[in-house]
Amino acid sequence: MSKYVYGIDVGGTSIKIGLFNFESMDMINDFEVETPKLNHKDSIFETIYQGIISNNEINNILMDDILGVGIDVPCPVKKGYVHTCANLNLNDTDLISSMKKYLPDHVELVAANDATIAAFGENASLKNPYDNAVLITLGTGVGGGVILDGAIVEGATGLGGEVGHIRVYDEEEKVCGCGSKGCLEQICGTAGILNYTKNLLPNDTSILDKDQLTVKAIFDAAKKGDPVALKTVHRVAKYIGIAASILSIINEPDVFIIGGGVSKSGKFLIDLIQMYYKENARFTTGDIPFKLAMTGNQAGIIGSAMLVKSVIVST
Amino acid sequence: MSKYVYGIDVGGTSIKIGLFNFESMDMINDFEVETPKLNHKDSIFETIYQGIISNNEINNILMDDILGVGIDVPCPVKKGYVHTCANLNLNDTDLISSMKKYLPDHVELVAANDATIAAFGENASLKNPYDNAVLITLGTGVGGGVILDGAIVEGATGLGGEVGHIRVYDEEEKVCGCGSKGCLEQICGTAGILNYTKNLLPNDTSILDKDQLTVKAIFDAAKKGDPVALKTVHRVAKYIGIAASILSIINEPDVFIIGGGVSKSGKFLIDLIQMYYKENARFTTGDIPFKLAMTGNQAGIIGSAMLVKSVIVST
Numbered sequence: 230m231s232k233y234v235y236g237i238d239v240g241g242t243s244i245k246i247g248l249f250n251f252e253s254m255d256m257i258n259d260f261e262v263e264t265p266k267l268n269h270k271d272s273i274f275e276t277i278y279q280g281i282i283s284n285n286e287i288n289n290i291l292m293d294d295i296l297g298v299g300i301d302v303p304c305p306v307k308k309g310y311v312h313t314c315a316n317l318n319l320n321d322t323d324l325i326s327s328m329k330k331y332l333p334d335h336v337e338l339v340a341a342n343d344a345t346i347a348a349f350g351e352n353a354s355l356k357n358p359y360d361n362a363v364l365i366t367l368g369t370g371v372g373g374g375v376i377l378d379g380a381i382v383e384g385a386t387g388l389g390g391e392v393g394h395i396r397v398y399d400e401e402e403k404v405c406g407c408g409s410k411g412c413l414e415q416i417c418g419t420a421g422i423l424n425y426t427k428n429l430l431p432n433d434t435s436i437l438d439k440d441q442l443t444v445k446a447i448f449d450a451a452k453k454g455d456p457v458a459l460k461t462v463h464r465v466a467k468y469i470g471i472a473a474s475i476l477s478i479i480n481e482p483d484v485f486i487i488g489g490g491v492s493k494s495g496k497f498l499i500d501l502i503q504m505y506y507k508e509n510a511r512f513t514t515g516d517i518p519f520k521l522a523m524t525g526n527q528a529g530i531i532g533s534a535m536l537v538k539s540v541i542v543s544t
Numbered sequence: 545m546s547k548y549v550y551g552i553d554v555g556g557t558s559i560k561i562g563l564f565n566f567e568s569m570d571m572i573n574d575f576e577v578e579t580p581k582l583n584h585k586d587s588i589f590e591t592i593y594q595g596i597i598s599n600n601e602i603n604n605i606l607m608d609d610i611l612g613v614g615i616d617v618p619c620p621v622k623k624g625y626v627h628t629c630a631n632l633n634l635n636d637t638d639l640i641s642s643m644k645k646y647l648p649d650h651v652e653l654v655a656a657n658d659a660t661i662a663a664f665g666e667n668a669s670l671k672n673p674y675d676n677a678v679l680i681t682l683g684t685g686v687g688g689g690v691i692l693d694g695a696i697v698e699g700a701t702g703l704g705g706e707v708g709h710i711r712v713y714d715e716e717e718k719v720c721g722c723g724s725k726g727c728l729e730q731i732c733g734t735a736g737i738l739n740y741t742k743n744l745l746p747n748d749t750s751i752l753d754k755d756q757l758t759v760k761a762i763f764d765a766a767k768k769g770d771p772v773a774l775k776t777v778h779r780v781a782k783y784i785g786i787a788a789s790i791l792s793i794i795n796e797p798d799v800f801i802i803g804g805g806v807s808k809s810g811k812f813l814i815d816l817i818q819m820y821y822k823e824n825a826r827f828t829t830g831d832i833p834f835k836l837a838m839t840g841n842q843a844g845i846i847g848s849a850m851l852v853k854s855v856i857v858s859t
Contacts, residue, residue: 305827359700360700361699361700375794375795377692377697377699378695380693382692382795383796384676384692384792384795384796384797385674385675385676385796385797385798385829385832386796386828387796388792388793388796388826388827388828388829389794389795389796390794391793391794391826391827392793392794394793394826394827395790395793395794396712396786396789396790396824397711397714398714399712399713399714399715400714400715407826407827408826408827409789409824409825409826410824412826471711474711474724475710475711475790475794476794477699477703478703478706478707478709478710479690479704479705479706479707479710479790479791479794479795480690480697480699480704480794480795481698481699481700481701481702481703481704482699482700483700509711509724509725510724511703511706511709511722511723511724511727512620512703512706512709512722512723513701513703514700514703517700
């Protein structure tokens with residue numbers, strides 16, 4: 230009889246739940262439920278449990294056939310423990326023991342930060358996964374995760390892998406959301422991209438409309454050769470390349486994976502990043518491949534499911 | 545009967561050999577032999593073997609009582625394998641199998657990069673070792689190593705932990721020895737420190753003598769309040785602080801350990817580094833302690849011995 234694992238992606242707005250075949254890691258089905266805003270902490274875990282119960286029924290699966298549940302949350306996690314969570318009522322919460330109350334003993338549980346889980350899942354989804362991988366996701370913010378020797382890097386308290394806050398720009402004068410200055414996110418996050426482009430627009434010829442500026446419009450215009458858009462995109466690629474060269478010299482991954490909304494620009498962006506990376510890479514690290522993230526907004530459920538499978542397999 | 549391990553530190557000029565009690569990790573004795581310059585690769589391993597044999601005799605110890613031998617070398621090492629070594633005839637060499645030929649099967653062998661081994665040894669030498677530690681060594685160059693979850697970080701090919709080549713200075717115009725620009729080593733290595741100070745001297749009042757300038761003289765003058773020397777030392781501390789803030793956001797160690805010649809300036813330097821680190825640290829990583837390296841030029845033999853002991857204990 231088939232066995233299964235669940236991958237759960239807990240976000241500020243919704244909880245995504247995916248059921249996977251344990252052997253093939255094919256996804257059976259997935260669905261979303263609203264993230265409960267109730268004040269009692271257990272509401273999130275109850276909601277996950279109810280989701281699992283009803284999804285088991287829909288798929289005619291017994292709880293005995295569920296081998297593991299992987300959960301990600303949008304905050305630092307250390308060995309399953311959340312100290313503080315800005316967007317959810319999870320401060321001082323042991324995710325594992327909180328979930329254990331609802332599930333039978335045989336169900337293996339893992340929990341980690343969402344971007345770190347995504348890094349694990351993106352690498353594990355490659356045809357030939359690597360031992361060492363770094364994911365950089367480009368969206369409103371810049372996030373990511375670090376995988377070393379096949380394991381996720383959490384660091385002392387779960388803040389490891391916050392690649393968006395690598396200091397890359399010495400001359401930055403504005404303060405980043407993190408309280409420091411010169412972070413990768415200040416240049417390559419949505420606000421940084423839009424502000425830089427807006428400042429260029431009055432002085433240069435461009436097909437871009439200042440009043441309807443989006444990151445997508447900038448990348449599309451750059452592909453068409455628009456000089457302002459190209460300047461912005463080269464700047465984004467340059468600083469991602471520099472951040473990657475710093476990551477290389479500290480952790481030397483076998484692969485960089487680029488994800489998030491901006492990564493939809495595809496090979497155009499990857500090629501530019503790789504060019505700047507090679508310019509800044511040290512020693513022999515310049516040949517590390519860059520790949521596009523493939524799991525999209527299912528990164529959380531796929532990564533969580535893959536992480537709990539890897540724990541089950543190794544124990 | 546007591547059991548023992550050897551720690552071996554292979555340098556370009558000499559090979560340091562230390563004998564340690566396995567239980568207490570007290571050093572029984574240590575000695576140096578010249579690094580052989582012969583062209584055949586085995587000469588280094590033969591020299592180590594002869595050193596072990598004669599030291600066993602001196603200490604009246606049987607080979608049966610040697611549980612392990614740890615070896616470090618001054619080049620990237622991946623799982624005991626050296627691809628290229630700039631200073632020694634060790635290109636394309638499996639250090640483990642090369643040494644295995646000389647030693648009985650029961651002897652556990654480990655080999656790794658010297659700075660990474662030093663990081664492992666410095667952390668393991670602390671009263672309460674941490675899971676995650678980073679060593680930054682300040683000397684002619686700037687080196688170091690990264691320990692995560694108790695294990696050394698080698699990366700894809702053994703280049704992990706090259707903290708001296710973290711890019712910290714965006715405006716640097718000179719090319720670093722590594723081929724890139726703006727590396728920590730360009731500011732905080734001996735040449736960087738001396739050049740920066742020399743450029744300041746013609747214009748400022750200072751007790752420093754331009755023709756007899758040394759890094760030690762600069763740090764001593766800074767302690768006395770010399771304005772030129774203070775400017776240099778603050779610059780060094782600032783960029784180490786920035787590099788540490790970058791390391792924190794990627795790997796979030798529990799501790800930073802500062803070693804190398806410059807670290808002899810002691811608390812004076814550590815306090816400055818910590819001040820700049822706090823200015824640049826992100827989120828809650830600002831409270832990570834900074835400690836001075838304690839093992840000095842025995843870092844290699846102590847770290848190698850501790851690493852092989854850790855492997856024996858865990859298997």
